[in-house]
Amino acid sequence: MDILHAFSVDNMRFILEGFYMTLKVALISILLSFLVGCVVGTVRYTKIPIVSPVLGVAVELLRNLPLLLIIFFARFALPDVGIKLGPMNATIVALTLFEGAMIAEIVRSGLISIEKGQxxxxxxxxxxxVQTLWHIVIPxxxxxxxxxxxSQFISLLKDxxxxxxxSLPELMHHAKIVIGQSYSYTLPILFVVAVLYFAVNYALxxxxxxxxxxxx
Incomplete structure (x- = not known):
């Protein structure tokens, strides 16, 4: 049956190669966006003159743009100013900027929630x-x-x-290629993709x- 052929060794290996790329890009983006978000969120919380307002504008701008637009910008617009990025690096840059802005707001909100009395x-x-910030507020x-x-990291992985x-050779890209071999592969391959996404996100x-x- 064609459905069983969808689970062939070659197809599953190809799917897992895409999944590896997904995990690789997600892990790098999570680490970078967390670092960026913590720094930006903390700076905004401390209300440093000029710097904090400027970062606030940048955060609001990025948070209110579609991630897809940022991905296109990183891949196709940056070369116009001399910055050429491949699909993987463009994706990492876009995810870091977008998710970093989201995390910055989470960090700022978390710090603001600490009672002023403490x-x-x-x-x-x-x-x-600084000692109060480090020993009392941040922990x-x-x-x-x-x-x-x-929740944001899970969203990043799905994004x-x-x-x-x-054309980043990630999980959905490879799934699309496998499905292109036969229409009957659609359900089983998408099921495998769903299981892989669910397994990682549930583990998180x-x-x-x-x-x-x-x-x-």
Missing amino acids: IEAARSSGLSY QGLRRMVPPLV TSLAIVI SLAARRFEARMV
């Missing part, structure tokens, strides 16, 4: 502003950031599929729950 108590006990804010951060439009959710439980 900050005032820390300052009155002799801690500097508590991090606990509150875990659920939205994990890698948008890179199919610039479980890890986040355990991490959050340990921090309580």
Whole structure:
């Protein structure tokens, strides 16, 4: 049967190669966007003159643009100013900028949620502003950031599929090629793709729950 042929060794190997690219791009983008988001979110929280407002404008701009537009910009517009990026690097840049802006807002909101009374108590006990931020605000804010951060990371992993439009050889790109061999491959291949996405995202959710439980 054609449906069984969809699960051939060659097809599954090809699908897993695409899945590897998806995980690779997602992992790099998660690390970079988390770093960018933490720095930008913290700077915005500290309200540094000129710098914080400028970063605020950048964050709002990126958050309100379609990710697909940012991917197109990184791949096709940057070469006009001398920056040429391949499909993988263009995707990583786009995801880092977009998700970094989202994470920056999560970080800022998490820090703002800490009660002012605790900050005032820390300052009155002799801690500097930086020490208060590092020892009081950030540790508590991090606990509150875990659920939205994990949700954002899951969204990032799923958003890698948008890179199919610039021919990044990721999971959906390879799935499309396999499905192109036979119409009867559509259901089984999409089922495999769904299982792979679900497995990783569910694992992230479980890890986040355990991490959050340990921090309580």
